[in-house]
Amino acid sequence: MKAARLYGKGDLRVVDVPVPDVEEGGMLLRVRAATVCGTDLRMFANGSAGIDEEHPLTLCHEFSGTIEKLGKGVSGYEAGQRVSVAPNIGCGICGMCVSGDSHHCKELRAFGVNIDGAFAEYVGIPAAAVANGNVTPIGENVSFEAAAANEAFACVYNSFERYGVNPGDTVLIIGAGAIGMMHAGLALMAGAAKVILNDLSESRLAECKAIEPRIITVSKDLKEAVDIETGGAGANVVITACSVAAVQESAFDYAALNGRVNFFGGLPAGKDARLDTNQIHYKQLQVSGTTRSSHGHYRKTLEFISKGLVDVDALVTGRYPIDSVRQAFDNAAQQKGLKQAIVFG
Numbered sequence: 001m002k003a004a005r006l007y008g009k010g011d012l013r014v015v016d017v018p019v020p021d022v023e024e025g026g027m028l029l030r031v032r033a034a035t036v037c038g039t040d041l042r043m044f045a046n047g048s049a050g051i052d053e054e055h056p057l058t059l060c061h062e063f064s065g066t067i068e069k070l071g072k073g074v075s076g077y078e079a080g081q082r083v084s085v086a087p088n089i090g091c092g093i094c095g096m097c098v099s100g101d102s103h104h105c106k107e108l109r110a111f112g113v114n115i116d117g118a119f120a121e122y123v124g125i126p127a128a129a130v131a132n133g134n135v136t137p138i139g140e141n142v143s144f145e146a147a148a149a150n151e152a153f154a155c156v157y158n159s160f161e162r163y164g165v166n167p168g169d170t171v172l173i174i175g176a177g178a179i180g181m182m183h184a185g186l187a188l189m190a191g192a193a194k195v196i197l198n199d200l201s202e203s204r205l206a207e208c209k210a211i212e213p214r215i216i217t218v219s220k221d222l223k224e225a226v227d228i229e230t231g232g233a234g235a236n237v238v239i240t241a242c243s244v245a246a247v248q249e250s251a252f253d254y255a256a257l258n259g260r261v262n263f264f265g266g267l268p269a270g271k272d273a274r275l276d277t278n279q280i281h282y283k284q285l286q287v288s289g290t291t292r293s294s295h296g297h298y299r300k301t302l303e304f305i306s307k308g309l310v311d312v313d314a315l316v317t318g319r320y321p322i323d324s325v326r327q328a329f330d331n332a333a334q335q336k337g338l339k340q341a342i343v344f345g
């Protein structure tokens, strides 16, 4: 089968490899859609510990497909079933895992991060992933592409649970990408009166506005724009959906009294931000950060997609065969389009 494997920094090759064996209690998945995430781009650009010429790794942690083969002893699933697979595999028995937070397990294994992922025709699903509920059946009304991109959506929902949106809130999202649009979708679903999307790129804002006309787009003079939209009160929720320190440093400036600020995007390793903590104090701000998502989040957002509450399909703007995976990466890195998907016939 074909697989896109990372052999080191900047070295991604589409190679022929054997179809993975099916382990007892596990399954073999025929991949139908696999979406490109910032994590893939970072691993490609910077390399990753343990990945080299002798130890290549198939990338991709956002994927869906059909069950090709069930391992011995697996029940509750059947061959041919359409499924979406959450990437984080916990040990199943530690405190984090039993609390439902297996994405913070110390023994964490993750597809496309430290075990082979889904930029491949087939991916082996380990027994622990099957036993721990990583595999979720999806209905015909959920596309494979949306089911793959759901991994990002689940991470956004993890954040949403922290910052919360009340009916009538004004929500400011900084960073117009698929992630920003997922925050916008949840905010609108929760009854936000105004959703302001900010980005330096006018073309990216226009692309987002075409998908969701209810958002207010702002490319410059953000403070002024927020003041106009809120009568000087500020935004109830501010989300930084990008990895820029200066954005984190200015986020409190846009927040209303009793506002909530969420740092969704992490900063590149070694970078930090200087925060004006007096704004937290005097405006009584709640500041949160989140990373990854639980199986609970993953299933919840699949439900939102299935019920038509947020249009994730519209965010998948590029489709490529596996041979063009480098093109998909280049376009994602250059922010051409919102979400790139590798699709298999």
Ligand SMILES: [Zn+2]
Residues within 6 Å of the ligand: 037, 038, 039, 061, 062, 151, 152
């Ligand atoms: Zn992702």
Ligand SMILES: [Zn+2]
Residues within 6 Å of the ligand: 090, 091, 092, 093, 094, 095, 096, 097, 102, 105, 106, 107
């Ligand atoms: Zn664990």
